[in-house]
Amino acid sequence: MSFKVLLLDNVDPVCAEVFQQRGIQADVPGKLTDEELFDRIGEYDGMVVRSGTTVTEELLKKADNLKVIGRAGVGVDNIDIPAATAKGVLVMNTPDGNTISTAEHTCGLILSMARNIPNAVAKVKSGGWDRKKYMGTEVHGKKLGIVGLGKIGSEVAKRMNVFGMEVLAFDPFSTHEHAQDLGVKLVELDELLGSVDFLTVHTPLTEKTKGMISMENADKLKKGIRLVNCARGGIFEEKDIPELLDKGYVADIALDVYSEEPPSEEVYEILKDERVVSTPHLGASTEEAQEKVAQQIADQMADALENKNYKGSLNGKSIALLTNKEVQPYLELAEKLGKMAAQLSPKHANKFEFEYAGDCAKYSDVLTDGILKGMLSEYVDEAINLINARVYADQRGFSIREVSTSKGKTYSDYVTVRLAEDAEYQAISAAVFGEGDYRIVEIDNYGIELRLEGDMILYKNVDKPGMLASVSGELAKQGVNIAALSLGRSGKGSNAITAVSVDKQLDDEEFESISSLDGINHIRYVSFS
Numbered sequence: 001m002s003f004k005v006l007l008l009d010n011v012d013p014v015c016a017e018v019f020q021q022r023g024i025q026a027d028v029p030g031k032l033t034d035e036e037l038f039d040r041i042g043e044y045d046g047m048v049v050r051s052g053t054t055v056t057e058e059l060l061k062k063a064d065n066l067k068v069i070g071r072a073g074v075g076v077d078n079i080d081i082p083a084a085t086a087k088g089v090l091v092m093n094t095p096d097g098n099t100i101s102t103a104e105h106t107c108g109l110i111l112s113m114a115r116n117i118p119n120a121v122a123k124v125k126s127g128g129w130d131r132k133k134y135m136g137t138e139v140h141g142k143k144l145g146i147v148g149l150g151k152i153g154s155e156v157a158k159r160m161n162v163f164g165m166e167v168l169a170f171d172p173f174s175t176h177e178h179a180q181d182l183g184v185k186l187v188e189l190d191e192l193l194g195s196v197d198f199l200t201v202h203t204p205l206t207e208k209t210k211g212m213i214s215m216e217n218a219d220k221l222k223k224g225i226r227l228v229n230c231a232r233g234g235i236f237e238e239k240d241i242p243e244l245l246d247k248g249y250v251a252d253i254a255l256d257v258y259s260e261e262p263p264s265e266e267v268y269e270i271l272k273d274e275r276v277v278s279t280p281h282l283g284a285s286t287e288e289a290q291e292k293v294a295q296q297i298a299d300q301m302a303d304a305l306e307n308k309n310y311k312g313s314l315n316g317k318s319i320a321l322l323t324n325k326e327v328q329p330y331l332e333l334a335e336k337l338g339k340m341a342a343q344l345s346p347k348h349a350n351k352f353e354f355e356y357a358g359d360c361a362k363y364s365d366v367l368t369d370g371i372l373k374g375m376l377s378e379y380v381d382e383a384i385n386l387i388n389a390r391v392y393a394d395q396r397g398f399s400i401r402e403v404s405t406s407k408g409k410t411y412s413d414y415v416t417v418r419l420a421e422d423a424e425y426q427a428i429s430a431a432v433f434g435e436g437d438y439r440i441v442e443i444d445n446y447g448i449e450l451r452l453e454g455d456m457i458l459y460k461n462v463d464k465p466g467m468l469a470s471v472s473g474e475l476a477k478q479g480v481n482i483a484a485l486s487l488g489r490s491g492k493g494s495n496a497i498t499a500v501s502v503d504k505q506l507d508d509e510e511f512e513s514i515s516s517l518d519g520i521n522h523i524r525y526v527s528f529s
């Protein structure tokens with residue numbers, strides 16, 4: 001059977017060469033308009049894109065023969081994966097191809113800021129000469145902070161260690177053993193922000209990381225810090241950059257990524273500041289990286305089209321499970337439970353136990369993948385899916401014990417995640433109640449029933465009159481409405497656990513007003529947003 005693939009976004013020529021060697025026709029039409037792409041897509045079995053083409057649900061409706069989409073690179077934000085999955089189209093990427101290039105670019109930006117290289121170059125090229133103005137600083141002996149100790153963050157750590165920098169990192173899911181192997185000290189985020197001279201981020205853009213650096217938290221920064229972002233636009237609040245620089249919170253900032261690309265006119269004005277080093281998303285733009293990802297994606301797609309191998313697939317299991325209506329609810333439950341477990345787990349914990357009771361136990365293998373996906377998705381700067389979740393868990397030194405039992409306790413089918421023995425909350429169980437209805441049913445042997453959705457406050461307290469009233473009263477003062485609540489207790493007047501679902505995301509001040517109430521212990525905020 002002969003196959004045809006469409007290569008877009010100026011993917012490296014080696015991509016076409018590999019397909020042709022594999023007996024697959026590769027068409028390279030150059031830039032197509034949306035209308036031209038819509039007209040042609042129905043002819044092809046495969047399509048290769050980089051970041052320039054957006055694969056929408058509307059485009060996929062026209063792709064009657066499409067079997068696989070390949071992203072020559074890591075990020076797949078431009079591909080509607082749920083729509084592709086629903087249509088049975090495999091989506092693949094090449095997560096390893098850009099690692100070294102992006103790490104090297106990060107290191108280059110660190111050195112560029114330290115030695116004022118871009119501004120000094122521009123001065124000399126314009127006929128100027130001002131050695132005093134462009135006096136720099138050594139990175140040797142300085143502290144480098146890394147947020148996200150995944151593949152790229154780890155490679156940055158290796159290189160800057162050699163430059164004599166003291167490297168600190170924040171990554172809730174990196175183990176101390178992994179950090180020690182890299183010569184890195186793991187610390188909390190606030191300690192990192194307040195102690196390092198240079199900071200680089202290597203995380204996904206989530207609600208937790210969006211605006212990680214802004215005027216709102218400027219007081220947490222060590223004065224005169226230098227910042228680098230080669231990860232995702234929006235992790236640094238772009239509109240706050242001028243004020244951060246002018247008030248001395250930040251000495252210099254280097255950006256390779258932006259919340260909108262190309263940047264808006266407003267952001268372009270900010271980039272004109274001499275204290276801002278800016279590059280046009282060059283992290284992966286090396287000949288080696290582009291050739292590597294082009295070759296990798298061609299081989300992966302050819303294997304998939306020939307039904308030989310599905311390495312690099314982001315939705316392979318999802319497609320296989322899409323027709324299995326029985327497993328889907330449990331998989332959704334597993335991911336939500338994993339997301340909650342991640343927010344309750346102690347930092348750097350690496351031992352977990354997953355228990356499956358009842359009928360769901362026969363899907364334990366894929367449900368473990370689902371839990372791990374939920375746990376890691378907000379903390380890893382790569383696309384986490386059911387196929388690669390265990391790989392990333394292994395890289396972080398996770399030790400997973402799976403337990404299956406044919407009978408449940410109160411509920412016939414449920415999933416339990418057990419955390420570290422020293423965790424404030426050690427075991428969370430959840431069950432499927434109906435279509436789209438996923439609920440916690442037990443926490444640390446306390447009966448709790450609350451939906452796994454929205455935003456939730458979880459706390460322990462002595463079971464005495466007035467406790468719930470004080471919490472609800474404080475929430476009312478803050479204008480926060482209670483959507484639902486559940487209380488579990490071990491006996492009259494004994495200890496209790498309370499879970500309160502609220503109608504909005506709480507900011508730090510609102511959360512602090514609850515946590516400071518007398519009698520409230522081990523309060524945690526959990527968000528599924």
